Amino acid sequence: MPVTLDGKLVIAISSRALFDLDASNKIFEEKGEEPYTKYQIEHENELLNHGVAFPLIKRLLKLRDPETGEPMVEIILISKNDPNTGLRVFNSIEQHKLDITRAAFTRGRSPYKYLKAFKADLFLSANPEDVSLALANGHASATIYAGTYVKQEDDMEEIRIAFDGDAVIFSDEAEKIYQQMGLEEFKKHEAEKSEIPLPPGPFMSFLTALNNVQKAYKNKEKKTIRTALVTARNAPAHKRAIKTLRSWGITVDEAFFLGGLDKAAILESFNPHIFFDDQHTYCINASKVVPTGHVPSGVTNSY
Structure with missing residues (x-):
């Protein structure tokens, strides 16, 4: 064989x-x-x-x-x-x-x-x-990204991976509304569709694969892989993101709904071994504090 x-x-x-x-x-x-x-x-x-x-x-x-x-x-x-x-x-x-x-x-x-x-x-x-x-x-x-962050190695066994939401884990459906019609229409759109799962984005399958590895360690005291959603969404748009993950049977260990705040400070605290985002602006700032990967997906990368 x-x-x-x-x-x-x-x-x-x-x-x-x-x-x-x-x-x-x-x-x-x-x-x-x-x-x-x-x-x-x-x-x-x-x-x-x-x-x-x-x-x-x-x-x-x-x-x-x-x-x-x-x-x-x-x-x-x-x-x-x-x-x-x-x-x-x-x-x-x-x-x-x-x-x-x-x-x-x-x-x-x-x-x-x-x-x-x-x-x-x-x-x-x-x-x-x-x-x-x-x-x-x-x-x-x-x-x-080449990165200017201070490289830190900790002694923990834990592997930490952070993801942006729209155009990374999820499709760019909602991001298109925001880019074309503004923040208020985006919030309205997401509130109205809070019960309708977002289509999957390019990293949904990778997050699923990570969840499968996590399940193999479910009986261990400490998690081997820890995941985080770090998104510019906030209430009420947070609800659709959470319910989408739930509908897929996927979980993340931590979630940060930042409402447009820069992500670098939160990422520096979570200290992931890699962070994925579709927007260059967030990637540039993130790469100063943590390893960062740009995902050239969605409407923001088509301009």
């Missing part, structure tokens, strides 16, 4: 999201492929520093089924390098003792078409074009 990834949380990640490859990427952008290849081969035994998503990935790889002890998460390296230059990344994976054994090297071509083959629940990349293509083809995807 062939090996399968069925039942696992599968995350595809680019090498630039996992490691700090700014120096080599600058060579590629300024001088081209040949000098870049030469540089990577000359430095292939040098240990790469952590990228923005490294702490998240490291923690996810530690998750084991409480009953069988088998890994619950599979991380797939998805790289636009060729196998030759990609050797440097795998050398660093080994040196950092990350249990990542599967990869796709596509030599400059966007890797989105291989996400379906790997059954990826999430794709993280530093390349906005690759993320947009993946998202357009039905894959939960986010562009990792």
